[in-house]
Structures are given as structure tokens and as C-alpha cells.
């Protein structure tokens with residue numbers, strides 16, 4: 525009871541203080557228990573960061589506040605004593621743990637206010653007392669993009685989106701990072717539309733125009749456009765070369781039976797076929813003599829490979845649906861890992877920079893490179909970035925939502941597509957800065973649209 529009274533008095537005082545600070549805020553007299561709980565929560569939220577900031581100012585004891593304080597002080601010292609909330613926020617985001625990011629905006633504002641009340645002399649002294657190296661350029665002003673490893677004499681980079689939707693915010697990371705590296709090394713930037721899945725990720729006809737438009741809008745005009753489905757004959761040619769060197773075989777085992785072989789690490793009997801029989805069955809596949817699901821072309825790997833996903837993976841399968849660009853011209857389609865590996869080699873890709881969720885593709889593709897005696901590109905990865913406001917929405921879900929009238933179109937403001945963000949007033953410069961600030965870290969992070977919006981405000985002034 526005593527606690528409740530103390531809390532109510534403190535809360536009333538807090539409400540009074542808040543009304544004085546923010547006169548537009550509705551008055552908050554306690555009328556229900558719920559309001560009381562909310563009030564106590566607000567009180568704790570407002571008080572704790574201050575305690576934390578004071579602790580951080582006294583000594584380095586509070587990790588998140590330390591990070592905020594360091595950047596607030598540094599920004600203030602470098603800008604005549606007045607730190608900028610957005611600039612501090614950008615710096616802080618690069619250093620925080622995933623769990624802290626959601627709350628950071630409010631706390632940065634509080635710390636910046638506190639720091640801005642100090643004189644420049646005090647700010648400088650406090651900064652150097654706690655972080656003696658903070659004003660050394662080499663420590664803080666590091667480039668967002670580290671030098672590329674490996675041979676950089678002929679840098680060729682690519683992004684390879686599936687044209688089953690226009691680009692979304694997540695995919696723009698690949699455009700920005702690869703596009704910037706291409707500029708940095710005076711290299712070549714390839715936009716390849718990987719449209720060889722005619723059924724599950726069926727291409728969207730408009731996306732063939734929209735994606736190049738999105739890339740240009742982001743500020744990368746200098747790219748070479750390659751459309752995978754226009755290169756089907758090349759993939760067939762390499763399938764035959766692979767069969768010829770004994771690296772692939774036609775397999776007619778039912779899917780479930782092969783899954784069993786794969787699980788147990790047993791070789792499928794189709795592996796023992798003579799090369800001539802494999803070539804004949806491959807030609808019959810192309811000639812339409814098999815139905816969907818009756819036969820596939822598998823890459824010969826190691827059926828005891830420690831990762832079952834890599835055991836004799838499928839390179840080609842039959843899909844008879846109509847393709848938006850190729851119509852009914854082809855019925856045998858390469859799997860993405862096969863198509864992508866052949867293209868990466870033939871297009872001379874020197875570096876592949878992609879999400880670490882695609883590491884399994886690297887393993888599959890490397891194996892193919894080894895079979896052909898090619899050198900695999902230098903590969904770099906980044907971690908996942910989850911944007912709170914959008915969650916996980918797949919292109920096929922959006923497409924369904926549009927068809928059902930749930931969304932007005934691909935530029936519906938609730939969607940994470942670049943077309944929607946553009947409509948909401950987000951500038952390409954802000955998206956570029958957002959991704960360059962995050963850089964090439966392999967750490968998974970969680971971010972909010974508020975961060976992008978905060979950066980965007982700089983470009984709208």
C-alpha cells in the first residue's frame with residue numbers, strides 16, 4: 525500500500541512535469557488500474573535511462589548508454605558543442621546488439637539533450653577521459669566499405685534478383701553494396717534477372733522493367749542487364765559437358781525413394797548408368813518424352829557428404845508451365861544453383877557478395893566449379909537485417925494480397941517495395957546511406973523504419 529501511495533504521488537508529479545514540458549499531451553490523472561500500471565511503467569522508463577546516463581557519465585558501466593554517450597560527446601565536440609540526434613543514432617546503430625535497437629531512438633534523444641547542455645570543454649574532457657582514442661580519425665572515420673579481399677584487378681560484381689516482384693528494401697542492400705564496390709574499383713556491375721523458375725517463383729512480366737528502373741533510381745545507372753531465361757541453350761550445353769565428364773546422371777527414382785537414399789547416404793542405382801544412356805535420357809527429357817516429376821538430372825557429388833542437402837543435388841527438372849518471357853519454348857529448367865554457377869563463371873564474376881543465408885548455394889556452386897576446373901569467385905556475406913515494421917512478407921504473399929485487393933498494388937504504402945518507399949517520400953540517398961552504415965557485417969541485426977526515416981529527413985531539408 526505504501527508503495528502504491530509513493531508510486532501514485534510520484535506519478536502525479538511526473539504527469540505534472542510532463543504536462544509542463546509537453547502542454548499538448550492529454551492530462552493523465554489516474555482513473556483506472558490499467559492507467560496506473562501504464563503510468564508506473566512510463567515513470568520507470570523515463571527515470572531509468574537518466575540513472576543509466578549518469579552512471580555511464582561517472583564510469584563505463586552501462587553498455588548501451590556508453591555507446592550512445594561516446595557518439596553523442598564525439599558528435600558534439602566535432603560540431604561546436606551541439607550533437608545531432610540523427611547523426612548519433614546512425615553511429616550507435618552500427619554498434620548495438622540486436623535486442624537493444626528497438627529502444628535506442630528515445631534514449632539517444634535523452635543522451636544528446638544531456639550532452640548538449642554541457643560546454644564544449646566539458647564534452648571534450650569527458651569524451652577523452654572515457655575514450656582517449658575517440659577523436660583519432662583512423663578509429664572512427666573508417667570507411668563503411670572495407671577493401672575487397674582477393675584479386676581486385678578486374679572486379680566484376682552482380683546482383684541476381686528473381687523478377688517475380690519489384691525490388692524490396694531488403695534486396696536494395698545487394699544493389700547498394702555491390703554497386704558501390706563496382707564504383708570503388710572501377711569494375712563492372714551486372715544485373716542478372718534469375719528467371720528460371722517458371723512455377724513456384726513465377727516471374728512477373730512488369731518486373732523485367734521495374735527492377736532495372738529500381739536499380740537506376742537507387743543511383744546505379746552503369747550496369748549490364750542479363751536475363752537468365754534468354755540463356756537456356758548455354759545451360760543445356762553445360763549440362764551435356766557435365767554428363768560427358770561423368771559429373772551428372774539422369775535419375776528416375778521417385779522423390780521419396782531418393783530422399784531415403786540421401787538420408788541414409790546410399791548411392792542411387794541410376795548413378796551406375798552408362799554415359800550413353802544418360803545422354804539419351806537427357807535428350808528425351810528435352811524432347812518432352814517425360815512428364816513432370818518423372819526424371820531429373822542430378823550432379824554427382826558424395827552421397828556420404830556430411831551435409832545431406834549437398835548429396836547429388838538436382839541440376840535440371842521438368843516444368844511445363846508457361847513462362848512469361850519464353851512462353852512454352854522450354855520444359856526442362858535448370859535449378860537456380862546450376863544456372864547461377866554457370867552464369868557467374870561465364871560472366872567473369874570476381875566477387876560474390878550476398879546474405880549468409882545463401883551459404884549453402886556457395887557449397888553447391890563451388891562443387892560445380894571444381895568439376896569444371898574453374899576458380900570460384902571470392903565470396904563475402906552479410907547477416908540478416910529484419911525491419912520491424914515489415915516482418916517477413918514473401919513476394920508471393922504480396923502478389924496474392926494484390927490479386928485479392930488487400931493491397932492497392934506493388935507501391936501500396938504498407939509494403940516494403942522500393943516503389944512503395946519512394947511513394948512515401950523516402951529518397952534513394954537515404955537508402956544508400958542506411959545500407960552503407962550497416963556495411964558488410966555478418967551479424968544479424970534488427971532495425972526500424974524510424975532509422976531510415978531519420979536519415980531521410982536529412983535529405984528532405
Ligand SMILES: [Zn+2]
Nearest residue numbers: 775777792794
Ligand atoms: Zn535414381
